[in-house]
Amino acid sequence: MSDARYQPLPGFRDLAPQEYALRTYLYSAWREVAHRYGFVEWEAPMVEPTELYLKKSGGELPAQLFRFKDQGDRDISLRPELTASLGRIVSTRSLDYNKPLKWYEIGPCFRYEKPQKGRQREFVQFNVDILGEAGEGADAELLALAIDCMRKLGFKETDFLVRVSDREVWLQYAQQHGIPEERTQDFLAVIDKLERDRPEVSEEKLAIFGVTREQILEFIAHPPVGVSPRYDAVLEELKARGLADYVKMDLGVVRGLAYYTGLVFEIFDQAHSLRAIAGGGRYDRLISTLTDGSIHMPATGFAMGDAVIAHLIEACPEARALKDAALQPNTCDICLVLAAPEMRASMLSLAATLRDAGVRVDVPLSWSKLTKQLRHAERCGATYAAVIGAEYPSIELKCMATHESRRMTLEELICELIPH
């Protein structure tokens, strides 16, 4: 079965239930934390006009698009990220909502990159955005939410670190070092690549701007006190929430996309052996750009993917234990076991009664041996098995954990399973 016909495309994954369970686990954690913060869910199309991504993103995104022509000769692309769609929806609907908007989205994105550890061509992202609030309260709320997602998944402050930076600091730095305003984005792009480029490459790139790599590294290592008033204000808010230990100022973080302004951040594993777990920041001018200046709406947001986090869960014992416990197979509350085939109609009637009350019930779909049915009850993690035989409406209820059995009437069984 290694035949290519039986494989998904490179960078795409088949998720049979045992793999999908991890996704359900992540989705539940993300949703629960978003709801604790009063966020509401939205969704965008999977496919968008390509123009939407060419206009605002910059960076490597255009080259990574799954881009094609549809039957109507439209230039369309699978969405590589959600911010562009969010910008459109918010622009067209800005009057329908009270500010600030606190919106989240969970869904697939697509990028044509070389598949590798923590990077697939189809991946799911949790996108969280606050729109219509310029103050540091929004930056702090967003960072707290991101940290709480990590905590919810069982990660400790020894497992991950939120590296927070401020693009304003670099804009100021550029100004002080005589870098012309129109070249600032290029300068930021060099800083962004500092950790990944070889030193001599960075040196050469920086020379164009009249600064040395050593100067930059020194500035990142020892930023002047008070250099980012926004960071200081956010840190105060995080302290009040008891979350200050999860963050660290790190001016080495710049973020690749051109639309970011102000505070930006990335979450990494403490060992820094994996790609970023999440990243985001302010994009105060994006809505204005998309609407040619007709709507101004400050915004901040982040995205957290599923792939890197899955690796980190395996590497962190507490997070792994939480995940393993949540992924225990438990597909039903009670397995009905049919000991006498002529009682099938009675069994189905009982199943319908229990299911109508919300109980998760498994029934044999065809006749099989009692031992086989009981083995099945064990495998699917059922709490109970109920043996329905010739004695019906007297039923034997087995507790799967203790292996204890009790005989009871149909009415008693129903009372036991449906709390009133």
Place this chain on the structure above:
Amino acid sequence: MSDARYQPLPGFRDLAPQEYALRTYLYSAWREVAHRYGFVEWEAPMVEPTELYLKKSGGELPAQLFRFKDQGDRDISLRPELTASLGRIVSTRSLDYNKPLKWYEIGPCFRYEKPQKGRQREFVQFNVDILGEAGEGADAELLALAIDCMRKLGFKETDFLVRVSDREVWLQYAQQHGIPEERTQDFLAVIDKLERDRPEVSEEKLAIFGVTREQILEFIAHPPVGVSPRYDAVLEELKARGLADYVKMDLGVVRGLAYYTGLVFEIFDQAHSLRAIAGGGRYDRLISTLTDGSIHMPATGFAMGDAVIAHLIEACPEARALKDAALQPNTCDICLVLAAPEMRASMLSLAATLRDAGVRVDVPLSWSKLTKQLRHAERCGATYAAVIGAEYPSIELKCMATHESRRMTLEELICELIPH
């Protein structure tokens, strides 16, 4: 803002939170019923090799594909349905699971069709399949699950009807009327279009097979007693579950795709004014075809879309009332209201404590007037508002429904909101 740049592609939808809420409502209903039946969730890639769809589907599907070449010159398509992917996954993993498999999936599909009422180019489907069980128990379980989804959404037997048919009956009919075996699929395709084609068109098509339209209509209107033993057996199972009144035998249902075998069904609104709400049936030979005969696994499944059901909910008062109640805005349990800006850190600390316990808490992200904050608490459907002012740690707790206020200490508030 009617500028084309601010629109999604034709047939695609932006789902701001107020629209997405309906999707959450449907997803929850589908998931809850699937879990009651002991089904587990899986997912397939959004994009597949085009070959996967050309091989098995037939019908109109190939012409409706969003089909393109990727950067690696692969012929790929957005998935138009899930059964082909399911077949692949099950084929390659058949030894990992105990039969029968009871799997469901919820996600988007894509078809390049003319957008119209109840039909979008991107739509979401609930796919439910039982694999590895050939008996009528599986057909009945699947039909019961489909009916329970409709009931869960508030639909009555006066709102919808499950039209059940049996392809075996038509194969037998074809044989008795001398239609050669290799032409049976074409004959079935004519029956499938009987309701939509103009009478003279059907008449002409049927003449080729040596039967008249009147003969066919008479056979559908008065099928011989006992013509489908499978249908009779399934009806017995549904009777035992109290669900027989939701189904009716209707041999006019054939289903368009070539891979169906045996029992097939479609769910329609009773007025029959909308497209099908759901459809499915047996596909006992698909896995065998996909694996060139190496794996035999009988199967039955159905898909239920989001678009038609949304229209039917609006048309049925009980279903609409249920939906409206579920969609009431209620994005938080408690809104913290800041009456004294210097208490911000205390407010944030309280928010963190409550959120850590799972309470859904809204906080003002920047300073605004008390009346504005209280209006916000009302709008987001909060159960409580807590006013934090200069008297802190004494707090005023307002019940939003009764407008009653009580003054209490921080500890009392925490005890009230976090049940121990």
